[in-house]
Amino acid sequence: MKKIFQLFCIIILLISCLSCEKKEVPTVKTVKAIFNDNEISIEATGKIVSYGGADVLSYGICMNQSNNPTIADTKVEYNGVGVSSFTGKFSDLEINATYYVRAYAVNSEGTGYGEVLEIKTSIKALVTTKEASAVGLDSATLNGSVNPNNLLSEVWIEYGETTSYGSKVIIANFNGSAEIPVKVKLTSLAAGKVYYFVVKVKNELGEISGSQMSFETYGLKDIDGNLYHTVVINGRVWTKENLKTTHFNDGTSILNKTANADWSAVTGTAEPAYCYYDNNEANKNVFGVLYNWYAASNQNIAPVGWHVPTADELEELIFYLGGQYVAGGKMKTTGTSIWESPNTDATNSSGFSAIPAGVRGDRLDNQLGAFGDLYTDAAFWSCSEYNSSGRFMFVSYNTAFVQTRMLVSKSYGHSLRLIKDQ
Template identity: 30%
Template sequence: MKQNPDFPGSGIPVFLLMSLLVLAISCKKPDDSKNNPKTLASVSTSPVTNIGEYSAVGGGNVTKTGNDNVTARGVCWSTSPEPNLMDPHTTDGTGSGVFSSNLINLIPGTPYYVRAYATNNQGTAYGAQVQFTSEGNNTLPQLSTSQPANVTVNTADLGGHISSAGTSPVTDRGICWALFANPTIQDNKISCGSDTGSFTATITSLASNTPYFTRAYATNLSGTAYGNEIQFTTGGGTGTSCPGMATFVDTRDGQVYPTVQIGSQCWMKKNLNIGSVIEIHVDQDPTTYQKWCYGNVSGNCDIYGGLYQWDEIMQGSTQIGIQGICPDGWHIPTDGEFATLTYYLGGYDQSGEKMKEAGFIHWDPPNTGANDSSGFSALPGGYRYSAADSLTYGIRQYGYFWTSSGTQGNVVWVRLFSFNTGVQERTALFHLDGGSLRCIKNQ
């Protein structure tokens, strides 16, 4: 045979070589990964049957394996929608097909959500969600509120007793309290664990001489239950009510003021709050009763009393110790009367903490040193600053209290209580500024 010039010495015809090459190409194995990619499995969730108080039967059907091995399948359930493998679940074999699952440790009378699942190397697929409710009644915990104990000026021991957890375990328990009836866990609260039986907690930073409402609470999967409501009142420090006059009514507007006896003096225990409300940028008319409410918010007057200019509280007079805007039988304290009070309580360095209301209900932290042992219960109503566009500043931080004693010109002595010191300060405000007022009873 004549040799192929293109392949010297091969002795193989060209057409034969070409045929072998075509055959080799045509016999190459196809790439299955391109034609049959691996995906998550497909699974459906079966209806739940045989529902009891504590168990039920569910299941599913793995209809497609996703071109991969299904290594686990089952159902998962929860009291919240879209349960997953982080929730209670079963493992019911491998592979495709129909399977059955036993749901256990259910809570009677509780709605549940169920989904079947199937896991392969690509991840976990879930079926559609179905719902059912276990048989029986789901009940809240039963509990009572304990009588407050060891009530002081600003603390109290509160507690409760859980006699029954209900149809599911107690997940939280504790005490809630407020200045109004029917307090809830949305108000002030402290948690005391998650068991039944008795529990107590010491509540701190309460306001002195103040009525509070409290209830014990306990939570299970059914919700939150509350014990009976109990009212208690914190102590008022060493200062007691004025003899024969725990409170008095201002007949001009019907407002009620508690009193406190400190040494030989009888003081208002609340800031004065008489007068019609006007805008803070408008000066007050000393021929009538007018007041500012901090930030032009009337609710601030209900808590901290009104803010007044000096001419307003003096009703146009400059006489020291005048009745001014105070009720009959009371007058505006002089600088000297404030000095008597201050030194009775140990001087400026010590008296501030003894006169400030304790806690953080009305004061910003840290409310340094405040214990209100005197019962004066000074409040931080802020002030109106006439030199800065007549705006109000410092509520919950500073309380400026007028005296009837001028210094010189248009400046007047005041007493200042601050959130960041226990010292009472003797300082001054201008006539057109705004401060708070405590009246003192005539002797």
């Protein structure tokens, strides 16, 4: 009987031991870690695979920059039980640095860790191409900025007359995390040409380009230093802006007639004269200068190698652009910011860029030398005359029609465009 009792106790003890679960540290998996370059943050995900036979007291993600992070390092920690998956987010990190993260969980037996994941806070350099400045006949300054984001970076600017560029200027090697302005002054450029340029950077993350920009060198400078863009139409080179000079090319001043009666009276004196619309010099920058025909027909009004077009040259221009019924639309700048609505059929496809600078002259209501038609009409003198009248070309806001060989008193004030000598 005693032996039976002893055997029974042994069996009970064995069953009890077999039913006891061995306690150990939790089994944890580090699932993933993602770098957010907008926030400069890392978010890692962990998972508790096994509690280890005991309640989990805490869990989370730990991180450092020296590998094998522990709970003694920076961590995101949670308390409690019943959770299998969790995340931890770390912010205010260094740019272009290496971090190590792993998940962990703690129970009464100790701390269990997941796999170590390495992640780099790599951010490409920030590259900006900015507008060119100080553009002249044969020179310009190209501008941009670079933030290397703590990577040693080679910086250069490429430029050329096509989007393939073809020319390169190396600026310097930069480092740090601040925005650094870059610029280069170009000389010996071709006059009257469009150039394209871009700022580029190369570092261990590869090559980065800013946005492409462009500029156009001026094609002409008058004796007063005013600069003009040019355009080629039918093989002839024209200025794209209204003339602004107040001197002939030999340095002689052109008379500035401000009083209406004085302006009208030049018909009897044949004096070359100019004025600003409404006698307001501020209008010069946008609309240029208004000249009477005596100034327009003076061969010294234009720089050497240029001249005011003849009536025949204006006719050739209109014919090339499709004739007088459509050419006006191809010559006018688009939109209604400067032209009065509707600015009919304006496309400026020719690049001539006519603007409504108005006129000055004797009006039908007996106002002598009065200003009018600003924002609605563009009138351009030719150097040709017919009897006592001067010939001019006229473009209006409400039609694509262009009138040529129109006759008007030589005392009228019109705009001037120049054409390059052949």
